[in-house]
Amino acid sequence: AALGTSVQAEEALDPNTWEEVTNYCNFYEFGTGKGDPSAYADRMTTRPWSVTIDGLVDRPGDYSFEQILGEMTLEERIYRFRCVEAWSMVVPWQGFELADLLNMAGVQGGAKYVSFETLYRPSEMPGTAYKVLDWPYREGLRLDEAMHPLTMMATGIFGKPLPNQNGAPLRLVVPWKYGFKSIKSVVRVTLTDQEPPTSWNMANRREYGFYSNVNPDVSHPRWSQASERRIGGGLFAKRQPTLMFNGYGKEVASLYEGMDLARHF
C-alpha cells in the first residue's frame, strides 16, 4: 500500500483556512466540544513557559521556551493531519525537528522511547474538572519515530505563533499518526528505556494503540478508518480514501518493517 499512496503524497497540498484550523480542535483540557478549545483556551498562560527534559539525557533540565527557540532553526512544513475520528485537515506548520531538540539535551545510549506530557493546570483548564482522561495528557513515541525527520515540534501555524487551542506555545506533530499522538502544549519530554503509558491507550486499550499509525485497513472498533472527511467541504462534503501512513509511507514504512500493524495498531 505504501508504494501506491506515496504518489498521492507528492501532490501539492492545499492547506485548510485559519478559521478551520483554529475553530475545530480536540483539546479535552478545555472541554470535549470541538469549539470548546477556541472558546476557553485563552485562559491558559503560556508565558513564561519551560519544558522539562529529563530521563536518559546528558543535559537534563528545565529549558525555557525562549532558550529552545534560540537554539532551533524554524522552518515551514505543510502536512496532512488525520484525526482518529475520521476527519482531516492540511496544516501549514512552523517549527523544528524533534530530533534537534532531543540532540540539544543529548540522548543517551540506553534510551528507546520518548514520553511527552501536556500542561495540567486545572485553574486554567475547565475541562479537567471532569475525569474524561487521566490527566495530565501523556503521549509517547519510539525513539526512531521521534528522531525521524518528519517528526517536528511546531511553534506556529500560517506564519503566526500557535494559538492556545492548537497547543501553544509548542506541540508535537507526527503526520503519519492519528492526531491525538501529536500532543499539545508540551511541558515535559522524558527519554526512557520502556514503552511509556499514553493517555488514550490508558483510557481504552482496545481502541487506541501505542503506535496509532494512520491505517485504512485497521478499523477503530466503533468506526471505519478506510475513509475520511476533509474539513471545509461544507454540508455536502464527499469522503476521501484514507492513505496508509496518512500518505507518508515512502518516508516511514521502513520504521515498521516486519511488524504486524494490525496487532501493533
Next chain:
Amino acid sequence: MHRVNQLLRRLPVWAVYLFGALPAFWLFYLGLTGGLGVEPIKALEHEYGGLALQLMVLTLAITPLRRLAGLNLMKFRRAIGLLCFFYVSCHLLVWLVLDVQIIGEIFADIARRPFITIGMGGFILMLPLAVTSNNVSVRRLGRSWPRLHRLTYAASLLGALHYVMLVKGFQIEPLLYLGAVIAALGLRLPAAPFRRQQPAPKASGGT
C-alpha cells in the same frame, strides 16, 4: 398548576407540531450557511440526535409529571412522540446520506459497530409506534395498543445507550440522558411512589 393546565388546554396541538419541527429546518439552513461551524455534517447529526433524546425524555416524563406534579401534557403526547421520531429520522438520514455516504460502509457499520447496531435497533422499534400513532390504529388495536407502545421504553433505553457508547473517554452528558431515561422508567415500576398512592387510571395504560 391548574392555571398552567388551563393555558396548555388552549394551546393547539398543531402549534406543537409546527414549532417542534421548525428547528430541524433552521438547523439545516445553519448547516448550509456556515452557522454550525466548519464541520456541519457531524454538527447537524449531533443536533438532531440531541433533540431526539430530549424529546424522548420529555415523552417519558409526561406520565410521571401528571401524576407527581399534576402537570397535564397528555394532549401533546402523540405530537411529542412523533416529533421525537421525526428527529431520530433526520439524525439517521444525515448519518446515511451526508456522513457515511458509502452503502457498503453503512451496512458494515450497522452490523459491526455495537453503538450503531443499538441505535438502529432503537429506530426500528420506533417504526411500529410511528405507524400506529393515528386514531384509526388506536381504535383498531384496542387493548394491544398500549402494550405495543411500551416499546417506547426499550427504544428510549437503546437511544440513550447509543449516545453513551458513542463518546470518547468518560463524559457526563450522555450519562445524564441515560439517567433521566432510567429514572422516568423507574417511576413506572409497581413500587414507584405514585403507583402506591393511586391505581393507574384505565385510559392511560401506564405509557
